[in-house]
Amino acid sequence: MKRKHKRLTFVAIALLLLGTAAALVLAAFEDNIVFFYSPTDLAEKQVADGRRIRLGGLVEEGSVKISGGAITLFRVTDLKTTVAVSYKGLLPDLFREGQGVVAEGRLNAGVFTADEVLAKHDETYMPPEVAEALKKSGQWQGQDKK
Amino acid sequence: MFHRFANPTRFLRFAAVIQPWIAAITVALIGSGLYLGLFNSPADYQQGETVRIMYVHVPSAWMALFCYSAMAGACAIALIWKHPLAELSAKATAPIGAGFTFLALVTGSLWGKPMWGTWWVWDARLTSMLVLLFLYLGYMALNNAFDDPARGAKSSSILALVGFVNVPIIKFSVDWWNTLHQPASVVKMTGPAIHASMLAPLLLIGVGFTTYYLWVMLIRIRYEVTANKIRTLQRRQAATGESQA
Incomplete structure (x- = not known):
């Protein structure tokens, strides 16, 4: 075998091993790499009350209520499970019913008390007129059904 | 045909x-692309005018991954086949990619x-992208860390190849884990999830950034080849000077 073929084989095998090792590490740490838990994860994992976590999902339609003292109450859903959230503070511009949201805070007796709420949007981009036309023709596939 | 251009003199011409x-x-x-994107494309139905940041953000992120892949490829060629131009192009690519x-x-x-309501979060996409910046900086630092340029080139090439594991992690981070960053809009199985009027400026700038990369690469490689020539001449002159003395 020529020297450059030896080097090629060596580099190829080394990269393969490295890739496998990286894949195993990432798979093992999956729980720590995810940015948020869905309401279903939360129900399945039995997260202890008072532990700081992030909860992500869609803001349930018709669930947003502004109560006194700038407190916003809403429910986060993954269309299977729903969690009630209470949040005191300013909401991001993209926060609206039917849109994605990530709330950071603690679970207390079934209610998630958030101290930070971030908006999450999807990967669809289009002009408003196109969105209107799609909704009219019934071909709308976006998150918010309004 | 690539062997033809691997000859530095022919490449320079x-x-x-x-x-x-x-x-x-x-x-x-x-x-x-910028004219279309900033002045002559629609606002987004959700994000309004803010969506125009996309026309710089997305092509930059593509180029960040493209440059790293090109750099790792060049490093592999330099390590395995010892092409003189491969090492130079890897070295020239790093600061552009960074x-x-x-x-x-x-x-x-x-x-x-x-x-989103935040400048920064430690989700998988953002974190792996920050790691990519550190890989570029690490490559450049290691390349310059040795008195003997050949050793610097070899160690930094190995670093670049090892760091290549990060490229698929960045690309698929939004699919493998839940992140605050949304999944890919353009390169996806079901076709682009982005309206044609917004996709056009995005692609124009994407191709423009690629030719910009080639342009800067040409300048940098021409500079490196000339600098190497000058170093060789100086060394020869110093050697003849010593023998005459």
Whole structure:
């Protein structure tokens, strides 16, 4: 075998091993790499009350209520499970019913008390007129059904 | 045919001819793309005018990954086949890629604040992109860390190849784990999830950034080849000077 073929084989095998090792590490740490838990994860994992976590999902339609003292109450859903959230503070511009949201805070007796709420949007981009036309023709596939 | 251009002298002649053309194409593509994107494309149905940050952010992020892949490929060629130009092009690519990565991180942060409500989060996409910036910086630092340039080139090439594991992690981070960053809009199985009027400027700038990369690469490689020649001449002169003394 020529020297450059030896080097090629060596580099190829080394990269393969490295890739496998990286894949195993990432798979093992999956729980720590995810940015948020869905309401279903939360129900399945039995997260202890008072532990700081992030909860992500869609803001349930018709669930947003502004109560006194700038407190916003809403429910986060993954269309299977729903969690009630209470949040005191300013909401991001993209926060609206039917849109994605990530709330950071603690679970207390079934209610998630958030101290930070971030908006999450999807990967669809289009002009408003196109969105209107799609909704009219019934071909709308976006998150918010309004 | 690539062996022809691996000869530095022939490459220099070829580079001098095509460089002005690439420069003209780059200016035309980025200029028209920015005009379309900033002044002549619709606002987004959800994000409004803020969506225009996309026309710089997304192509920068593409280039960050493209440059790293090109750099790792060149490093592999340099390590295995010892082509003289491969090492030079890897070295020339690093700062360009680092620049694009930095641009993607900064524009992403500026976009994140109004849309998500935060400048930065440690989700998988953002974190792996920051790691990419550190890989570029690490490559450049290691390349310059040795008195013997050949040793620096070899160690930094190995670092670049090891760091290549990060590239698929960045690309698929939004699919493998849940992240605050949304999944890919353009390169996806079901076709682009982005309206044609917004996709056009995005692609123009994407291609423009690629030709910009080629343009800067030509300048940097021509500089490196000339600098090598000067070093060789100086060494020869010093050697003859010593023998005469």
